[in-house]
Amino acid sequence: ALGSPADSGLTQAGAVMGTAAYLSPEQAQGGQPDPRSDLYSLGIVLYECLTGRVPFAEPTDADTAIARLRREPTPLGSVRPSVSPQLTAVIHTLLRRNRDARYPDGIALRAALDGAVALAPGLSTVSITDHIDAAMTPPAFGRTLRHGFSIAAVVVAVSLVLIAMN
Numbered sequence: 001a002l003g004s005p006a007d008s009g010l011t012q013a014g015a016v017m018g019t020a021a022y023l024s025p026e027q028a029q030g031g032q033p034d035p036r037s038d039l040y041s042l043g044i045v046l047y048e049c050l051t052g053r054v055p056f057a058e059p060t061d062a063d064t065a066i067a068r069l070r071r072e073p074t075p076l077g078s079v080r081p082s083v084s085p086q087l088t089a090v091i092h093t094l095l096r097r098n099r100d101a102r103y104p105d106g107i108a109l110r111a112a113l114d115g116a117v118a119l120a121p122g123l124s125t126v127s128i129t130d131h132i133d134a135a136m137t138p139p140a141f142g143r144t145l146r147h148g149f150s151i152a153a154v155v156v157a158v159s160l161v162l163i164a165m166n
Contacts, residue, residue, distance in 0.1 A: 021054045022041045022044050022045070023068070025069050026099055028065040028068055028069060029069065035106070036100075037099065039102055039103055039105075039106070040094060043093075043095040050076065050080055051079040055073030056068050069097070072097070087116045093112065
């Protein structure tokens, strides 16, 4: 009926929203997302930035969701060996199927990225945390993603990872 929730364009309870290639396992199962779901999706974006492909490339969205639930991603180091083991470990932690095994929030991720930069020879010593903090200070492009991540913070984080790899 006109005016029903189905006609409103709003998200329905139990509906799976998002692009299949970037959904967390809990979202693929129709579960409630939380900050760790966003970090999982960021891990996919970082993996794709470093390798040129998503970690679960299947012929259909359904196959992609099933692969995400049943197996680990292709090891980043086998696709791009030049990525430091420290950064590889951070990204694979973001991509863990069990959300409790991922970083609990962006603060923990920032600390892990700073540690990866500090331990990897030849990477920039510029503090990722300082850049993300500056990007998250309003107005930070004036837009905020779920759970307080600003678009600028995500752009800066991805940019710093790419710069560090060159």
